[in-house]
Amino acid sequence: MDNAIYSGRDVVEFSIWDVLRNLLLAARWTVALSLITFAAGGLVAIILVLIRNRTDRWGKHVVVLYVQLFQGTPLLMQLFLAYFGLSALGFQISAWGAASLALTLYCSAFLSEIWHGCIQAVSKGQWEASACLALNWAEQMRYIILPQAIKLAIPPTVGFMVQAVKATALASVIGFIELTKAGTMIANATFKPFMVFSIIGVLYFCLCYPISRYARSLERKMNVR
Numbered sequence: 001m002d003n004a005i006y007s008g009r010d011v012v013e014f015s016i017w018d019v020l021r022n023l024l025l026a027a028r029w030t031v032a033l034s035l036i037t038f039a040a041g042g043l044v045a046i047i048l049v050l051i052r053n054r055t056d057r058w059g060k061h062v063v064v065l066y067v068q069l070f071q072g073t074p075l076l077m078q079l080f081l082a083y084f085g086l087s088a089l090g091f092q093i094s095a096w097g098a099a100s101l102a103l104t105l106y107c108s109a110f111l112s113e114i115w116h117g118c119i120q121a122v123s124k125g126q127w128e129a130s131a132c133l134a135l136n137w138a139e140q141m142r143y144i145i146l147p148q149a150i151k152l153a154i155p156p157t158v159g160f161m162v163q164a165v166k167a168t169a170l171a172s173v174i175g176f177i178e179l180t181k182a183g184t185m186i187a188n189a190t191f192k193p194f195m196v197f198s199i200i201g202v203l204y205f206c207l208c209y210p211i212s213r214y215a216r217s218l219e220r221k222m223n224v225r
Contacts (some may be wrong), residue, residue, distance in 0.1 A: 041107025
């Protein structure tokens, strides 16, 4: 009897650690997808901000339409269109590619709006003063406007970065096996959804909390108020 009880406890203990190990393995893809989409989305956002601040009104209208389109539609729908829509048009795309594409476009729309707002928040007098120094537009941006806009952009950018990490969970609907998808599969196999999703919640917290803490430290160093 004692051996049976001990054996049963061994099975339970092993299953918990096995669940944790598999979730940690899946978390790698959540981190990878977050980094790729944030980096690619940031590059696209920089291009959009430059177009919006430098070109004629038609270029600005195109960027505004782009931002409104991706901000005004659900990310879930964008994921479906990227995966099933492109496949229906004859473009074979993996779940990884579709998730990266949809999240990149989604992130770029929000980041471009955040950064554009931070540039606009720099007082008009700074533009006028730099113009009096005979600086061209690129020099104004580099030496006067961007250093001030970057300080303003830190809190909302980091805040959105945390949201982007959590948004990767929606990629599970198209079959991309990240943390949430792996948790769903494990919960269905073990019949322990409370335990599995409690661990998932802790792992998401462990991913997002250091980002927020680092942002606060960076704000203090740069004297952001």
